């Protein structure tokens with residue numbers, strides 16, 4: 286079995302910051318906007334190098350989305366930066382009308398997604414954003430898994446013409462994908478080959494899925510781990526090809542089971558090949574204050590929870 | 603006559619609570635909390651007419667809403683020291699399974715809290731609704747709210763400000779914490795807002811200035827004046843000039859401590875500058 290290790294840990298938001306800085310040097314049309322959270326979004330390098338291409342909006346996210354939409358008229362490629370909650374729910378209709386429906390080339394870059402934002406608590410921990418964004422016609426939804434993948438995704442979406450929601454997080458997590466990867470929107474990545482069960486994971490749960498697959502291997506269970514970084518458009522072929530082999534699937538995400546990756550996968554399965562599926566996701570609940578590790582444990586979003594779900598789904602085959 | 607010395611002692615103790623709470627969990631927002639300590643103490647100990655017992659509807663008493671929910675440490679400390687829950691519970695701030703969430707919430711049923719806040723810019727609308735409910739109930743009590751100055755950049759405030767005067771919500775006293783700071787720098791660096799007083803007046807509010815928002819006597823006097831202006835057809839805005847990080851010398855006059863906890867050494871210095879008065883929790 287192929288195993289993954291890491292030597293370094295970093296936050297995915299820093300991958301965004303590094304990608305944005307690189308775009309600042311290579312793509313003169315890229316502009317950035319922020320609503321009083323420059324440090325949290327790691328936008329300093331871009332701003333230092335391109336002060337004239339940065340817009341400090343103040344604490345006014347709705348205004349930021351509208352200004353971003355306007356900046357595209359004239360050929361700019363705006364990257365907006367704020368927390369995931371304030372990037373989606375707070376500004377849903379502004380995104381819906383001025384960006385998605387109007388077909389504007391805005392990149393909505395959202396940090397501190399999910400429970401792992403930690404102690405700030407439920408007001409800031411959005412677990413509904415993937416659902417909100419994937420329901421908008423034409424919106425691409427991406428949730429990368431580590432620093433390198435987030436950096437690559439940030440760079441890749443500048444070359445894609447259309448609205449994108451890029452979701453990343455606050456905590457330091459293992460770096461296990463290559464620094465020189467090319468990021469292909471909508472293309473799943475198979476991390477391990479397996480024959481008993483398919484584990485499809487996104488974001489911070491990908492590393493947990495790899496950890497789970499190691500433990501499962503020792504218990505004689507062969508898991509195929511697939512990284513779905515793009516939730517929309519979903520790589521249906523990769524998922525169907527895998528379950529053709531394994532006959533059951535576990536989906537894992539730092540998001541509500543309502544509206545998340547799991548539901549997108551379930552739709553594909555129901556339509557093409559009904560298959561037993563278990564969901565590793567939050568169960569229609571808000572989050573709360575706590576350390577990231579405590580919260581991921583309490584809400585069942587880690588390697589242990591994935592292993593349990595695998596054992597359950599295997600019995601349903 | 604209020605006993606100023608007692609209120610000052612309580613304020614000092616509240617500052618200690620704030621520092622110790624954020625230090626313990628290495629997270630939270632000391633800067634804005636420290637700047638508003640005198641305001642909270644004045645409001646809960648002298649200004650508001652409060653029932654002994656907390657219930658959500660708060661009929662027959664004054665109400666308070668915190669819109670800038672990140673300054674929860676000062677709110678929790680003053681609520682605890684006003685008898686809403688045990689001061690020992692301050693020990694659980696931001697811990698797993700606590701009622702003292704990072705930002706105030708009704709979700710865990712903490713007495714004293716009537717609405718969740720943390721996502722900025724929403725509290726004034728809620729306060730207006732509660733004030734209108736009081737009118738419908740023929741309840742003569744007042745509704746107070748607090749907002750950050752950076753928070754005023756959120757457009758929803760201006761919808762609320764326009765509405766409150768249009769609908770003559772004159773049982774509402776909304777205070778703005780004018781500390782001139784927000785996360786990315788001073789409010790003037792991030793987004794200069796010009797004359798906030800002029801804006802509120804242009805929107806039809808009566809404005810009361812409190813120049814020394816970290817002086818208990820000045821706060822009491824200003825809030826008493828605001829109270830006397832209620833019921834005259836206009837909503838009332840208090841512009842409370844404060845110093846972010848007040849009372850801890852190295853935290854003052856900067857945005858650096860907006861959302862950063864002191865380390866062990868910094869805690870010790872901060873506590874040394876604010877000797878224990880009523881007893882630590």
Ligand SMILES: Cc1ncc(C[n+]2csc(CCOP(=O)(O)OP(=O)(O)O)c2C)c(N)n1
Pocket residue numbers: 320321322344346371375633634635670672673720721722723749750751752753754779781783784785846860
């Ligand atoms: C809608 C929303 N956007 C952004 C934030 C992140 N945030 C928390 S506090 C803050 C700055 C608030 O400034 P101010 O109201 O002046 O409070 P102070 O820093 O003075 O305590 C920001 C941007 C938030 N909590 N809610």
Ligand SMILES: [Mg+2]
Pocket residue numbers: 750751752753779780781782783784
């Ligand atoms: Mg301020």
